[in-house]
Amino acid sequence: MKKLKIVVLLLSLGFISCDNYLDMGPNPNQLNTDQATPDQYLSAAQTLSYSTQSSTMERLGLLFSNACGGNVQSYASPFNDEYAMNITSVFYKGIWENIYLRVGAYQKIIDYNDVGLQYKEFKAIAKIGKVYNMQYIVDLYGDAPYTEAFKGISNITPKYDDDFFIYQQLFKELDEARAIIDDINNGLYPASAGESAAYDTMLTGSMANWKLFANTIELKMLLRMSNTTGAAAAYRDQRLADMVTNGNANFITQDVGIQPGYSDSRNDTVNPFVYNFGWDLNANPTNYNLFAASGHIAKCMNTYANINYASPADQEVIPGSGVFYPNLPDPRRFSIFVSSSGSYRGVTQGSLFVDTFKPGGSTTGQPSKFSGYFFNPYNQTGNGSTLPTTSSGNTLAGVKGYVMTYAEACFLQAEAAHLGAVKPAYALLGLNAQSAFNAGVTSSMSFYSATIGSYLTTINATKPNYGYNPANTFAQNYNAIMYQKWIAVLPSNAIESYIDNTRTGYPKNPMPLNSSYTQRPNRLIYPSSEYVANSANVPNVTVNDLFNVNSKSPFWLQ
Template identity: 35%
Template structure:
């Protein structure tokens, strides 16, 4: 198994995460990045960015997608920003701040001067592309080409979102080339907390991220308003034909354990106290939403008892913005909490990309005519993979057969557009357990389906959810001369937004 010594991991993580700041008074007795070979830095670099994916990104995605609500029987909820859309420059700022800073550790590996670490460099390029795609999707233009230069440039210029996307794709291609054409490269082993040094898996992951980059642009390409993107997407899909995509989950586990709270899986860590038995305020605050519960119950989805606890055989949810009955609302007295397929234990794997997501990306690409294959087969396989991931005890075949007759939820019926809607629906179910549900929010925004997701019953300050987030206050404080005008984030998305 791909385990490393946990204390060594967090020792590296502690000092590597401070890199590229103005720490100029370094002791000559302390190790610096110039002393650290990529194999020693890799696990910490992989891990330092991830906790934010399964916490801030996961929480916002589930709330914006109306998958979760608040336990209004135990918490006084007025009208939080996730419901009212009253966002500001401090709203979920960690989605920017954490990856923008911690990916400097990946840049250090990519720019290493130590020879024969091409495999490690390739892994760092793939991981960096993973995080920077999220930043472009959620903010638009970002610092990129001048980022992570440390004291050489503490106020990096912003790059255009499209140009960053183009370079991310090129970096993924370069990563594959390094893996394929570096005969003297040192082997990667247990220091790789994702695939344990299986470079074939890293090529699959790179190809799948290339597919995700392209799929994010297909609506713009098909709109006919950006001929450059139309040509670019078509050409890249021709080159991508025949590639091998992820055929298993891409999970991160550097040796999560309950030795200390900071060595536990980050999602588990935020849900349970140090004794791994007492639930935290986060666990008690978030429950299934009524919309989510109704979808899971009405289709007899075999994943419902793994995603949430069942009450009388069903998921019981709360309307976003509702009150408890005693306060004039309609919320049931007992609501479904997170289920055993979501919270497994302190050492559970963390998901960067699930096999189900890979299959659904392929299904949409086939459906739209960009890749060859059977979209129905890929769609069905994705549901099966999701059930396997969550540990369902009921075989998914019956559910797959019945759901395919429901337009917008199954692929076997409905219009062209409803089949895309079905892919998105299943992506939301598959990713809402242990993956990054912010990815689903981005996908719904990209396809124009985001406004089909009902909002809170409370008054909102805007007519719809934002298409992007506002640049955080930290940028206006430290890099104000370079922060571009962002426009109306409720009306326009990143460069690929076509609606």
């Protein structure tokens, strides 16, 4: 609990400011944050960053990747804004505002005047954490404050930088972090530089694992750039070559989790993923009854015989796409959603009733909700799929969180190897698409405590678009990678699948019923706080800009 207590203390002392670009203070009525040292910031920066990923970003990802529908049996028309693509300056504005606050905490560590050189590990970790978070600002918004951001009251109206430029600066931050780690390994700093383990809630001070994580983040960013042309493509290809030359083509071999000491002692110590999508400290539902299996995921993970298709034509994922649902029971299905008579009861996004169920079923009754394994990967608590009850307290409150899973990293490598067939720079990494794909599916099964059985063999041999096979088309194998990644990241980082779909068009993902648009937005609108507090600098983005590729789109889409 020590690390989580530090986070709560920072909050209570007013270290977190409401201003954008992270001030983190100083508040003249509270302890001056300039007196704080990196060890007092690190666990707070990590824990609060995860709280954003596992709440607002996760919710948008679950809905925009069509994994979840609303529980229409208990709520009137839930998620209307998401289904109608009603994107405004208040739509999920917490993503922008919270990421800037969290990154500012990392910047405090980076900027700390470390005259004794005892905080080098903290600085390397902070740079990697900064990149991990700021990448999402570019991916979801495009141009953003960077060079003039994080200066507190010295500059409360920072200019906006070009998003490709920001990406280049983020790559430099990764280079600097790895250089610090190499210098530590070479003994260039005093022994006191190795004291991050007690405060690092993610990788417990392992500089070797932090370097692998930095490499994996870089690979993800270079994959975001897979469709760029011109100068951006040339830069991407050079970075790929440099990864090999510099020995950075090695990636995480384990999950990057986070465990600051989550517990059911207070609501602010409950794992935020459990709290935001499940229950409070007393096991009273927060949003557990709101989210339901979407009709789309129910069809993805069950056989045709277990779904009430109106006609065989409805077995096509998107009319005219040529991609049909797999007609195969996925062993992970009941680890993601609770079973109902051996099947899912799903709600097609935008439907006013439960419309996806086993033939002979009824539209009345509750849809399938998240399973206990969804909150309890690897069965950490030993409670299996058991959901917490008010009599026992929130038995899932203390489970570990996940920032990036090993499965996600495997699918990043599978995509890079797959792209190597048409874009030679990715082939320089020397990765094998089939092996990485198989490892990703296998790891995902373990994550969900599911028994893989013959599933992997079957999809690879007989299910194009869901399994990887050299005999499949390039598009079928690409869809398979992104489909399996979608399933893998659902309870850890669902926003990835929305961004992947925007970038690649995979996996195929139906639009909500009666949506006014034929696609999801390519980006979000800057939050209202920007138009109020930084109006001279914030670009004007209209709704039309969101649904067309233009100069307002993230650079990797232009």
